[in-house]
Amino acid sequence: xxxxxxxxxxxxxxxxxxxxxxxxxxxxxxxxxxxxxxxxxxxxxxxxxxxxxxxxxxxxxxxxxxxxxxxxxxxxxxxxxxxxxxxxxxxxxxxxxxxxxxxxxxxxxxxxxxxxxxxxxxxxxxxxxxxxxxxxxxxxxxxxxxxxxxxxxxxxxxxxxxxxxxxxxxxxxxxxxxxxxxxxxxxxxxxxxxxxxxxxxxxxxxxxxxxxxxxxxxxxxxxxxxxxxxxxxxxxxxxxxxxxxxxxxxxxxxxxxxxxxxxxxxxxxxxxxxxxxxxxxxxxxxxxxxxxxxxxxxxxxxxxxxxxxxxxxxxxxxxxxxxxxxxxxxxxxxxxxxxxxxxxxxxxxxxxxxxxxxxxxxxxxxxxxxxxxxxxxxxxxxxxxxxxxxxxxxxxxxxxxxxxxxxxxxxxxxxxxxxx
Numbered sequence: 001x002x003x004x005x006x007x008x009x010x011x012x013x014x015x016x017x018x019x020x021x022x023x024x025x026x027x028x029x030x031x032x033x034x035x036x037x038x039x040x041x042x043x044x045x046x047x048x049x050x051x052x053x054x055x056x057x058x059x060x061x062x063x064x065x066x067x068x069x070x071x072x073x074x075x076x077x078x079x080x081x082x083x084x085x086x087x088x089x090x091x092x093x094x095x096x097x098x099x100x101x102x103x104x105x106x107x108x109x110x111x112x113x114x115x116x117x118x119x120x121x122x123x124x125x126x127x128x129x130x131x132x133x134x135x136x137x138x139x140x141x142x143x144x145x146x147x148x149x150x151x152x153x154x155x156x157x158x159x160x161x162x163x164x165x166x167x168x169x170x171x172x173x174x175x176x177x178x179x180x181x182x183x184x185x186x187x188x189x190x191x192x193x194x195x196x197x198x199x200x201x202x203x204x205x206x207x208x209x210x211x212x213x214x215x216x217x218x219x220x221x222x223x224x225x226x227x228x229x230x231x232x233x234x235x236x237x238x239x240x241x242x243x244x245x246x247x248x249x250x251x252x253x254x255x256x257x258x259x260x261x262x263x264x265x266x267x268x269x270x271x272x273x274x275x276x277x278x279x280x281x282x283x284x285x286x287x288x289x290x291x292x293x294x295x296x297x298x299x300x301x302x303x304x305x306x307x308x309x310x311x312x313x314x315x316x317x318x319x320x321x322x323x324x325x326x327x328x329x330x331x332x333x334x335x336x337x338x339x340x341x342x343x344x345x346x347x348x349x350x351x352x353x354x355x356x357x358x359x360x361x362x363x364x365x366x367x368x369x370x371x372x373x374x375x376x377x378x379x380x381x382x383x384x385x386x387x388x389x390x391x392x393x394x395x396x397x398x399x400x401x402x403x404x405x406x407x408x409x410x411x412x413x414x415x416x417x418x419x420x
Contacts, residue, residue: 029277037254037286043279045197045247045264049137049271052195052219052242061135062185064102064112066176070125080114080127083107095122110181116146117173124148126163129178136184136271144176184270194269195219197247199237202261211263214249217241251281259283 035041065082069075080100083089085107091097099117106112112131116123124146131140143163148170149155156167168174196218202211214235216224219242229235234252241247247264264277 026275027278028275031278032280032282034282034284035254036284037256039254039287041251041254041258041281043249043251043262043264043277043281045249045266045277046245047247047266047273047275048245049273050195050197050242050247050266050268051245061133062107063132063134064106064178065130065132066102066114067128067130068125069128108186110179110185112178112180114176114178115173116176119146119148119168119170119172119174121148121170123168127176129176131178131180131185133184133271136268136273138184138271140180142178146174146176182272184272194267195242196265196267196269197241198265199247199249200263200265202263204260206260211261217247254283256283 033041033043063082063084066080068078068080070078079092080096081089081091081102083102083106089102089104091100100114102114103109103111112129114127114129126143126145129142129144131138133139145160145163145165147165147167149167150170152169154167155169158165164177166174166176196216198216199214200211201214202208213226215226215230215237216222217237236250237248238244238246247266249262249264251258259282260280262279262281264279266273266275266277268274
């Protein structure tokens with residue numbers, strides 16, 4: 001029930017306001033219905049609980065009975081007594097007559113408790129109070145376990161999580177409670193006045209409390225139609241709705257104005273039944289007539305007789321893939337391979353460059369170590385070249401004094417750099 005209410009609120013706009021009122025009943029069905037304009041619609045609303053069957057036997061459809069389950073032998077079940085409003089209570093065991101009974105006013109005040117006088121050891125077991133209303137299809141039961149003791153100190157009453165347990169003193173009296181004061185278990189109720197069905201219509205954009213009432217139906221035969229739709233036979237509900245339990249709404253010649261939310265309310269106050277069925281009706285465009293021309297047979301063209309019916313032929317057509325599709329995938333593969341090749345080449349070049357730098361570093365380090373160990377001082381050739389940049393002319397070759405002066409100048413510059 002709760003799930004259907006949630007679905008109705010989520011998928012049917014306007015159902016929220018209706019579901020907020022508990023007196024309207026529980027939503028048992030919610031549907032979206034879409035039909036073309038000009039067609040006929042049937043919104044189903046069925047309930048076997050709403051079938052009207054007049055009780056001509058003073059409500060013998062209500063029954064109460066007590067059963068006893070004994071642990072030995074082998075969990076045997078025994079009917080203790082039963083009672084209906086139109087008959088006296090019936091006790092099945094002669095030993096219990098006058099000793100075990102329920103109040104005669106049970107169906108007047110709803111007290112179906114079982115009274116046991118002079119408790120015996122054979123009264124031990126699990127008792128079940130069963131209430132059956134066959135007209136309303138309601139069945140209720142309650143269990144009470146009775147244990148018999150000879151000690152007054154052991155008398156007690158407790159709950160074991162499933163049923164009430166009574167520890168009763170042997171020879172005393174005990175009352176096994178079973179009370180249900182709902183109106184349907186009591187007399188004096190007129191069922192035909194408490195059984196009602198009605199349809200409501202809520203146009204788009206209209207609040208739920210402003211919905212239009214379409215029709216009211218009563219089990220007594222009374223019927224109230226509202227608005228011109230039923231008078232014009234555009235909408236209708238079966239006359240024998242309560243006989244069949246079918247309260248479906250029939251709408252003929254759908255028009256865009258029929259779009260909206262329709263609600264079927266079923267109330268059986270006697271049985272405590274309150275149900276709703278909600279339908280969101282959407283009217284679509286009308287169906288187009290079939291434009292396929294009918295086959296024409298001319299008088300002079302007579303069909304040739306055939307010996308048998310030719311079976312249908314199935315032709316499988318395979319459409320080849322377009323060439324551009326193949327070229328596109330080929331381009332994807334080539335681009336992928338080129339990208340991988342570029343990455344591999346870049347890695348190789350970086351690796352070689354790192355190795356070359358490492359080798360030059362190792363050679364330079366080894367030369368510096370050798371020069372320091374042997375006490376040698378290497379001269380910068382670029383610095384020495386500055387002394388030899390000027391060309392030696394032939395006129396100075398025989399001048400020994402000029403050469404000595406140049407050697408002295410070079411030595412002085414060299415000594416200055418060494419000191420620095």
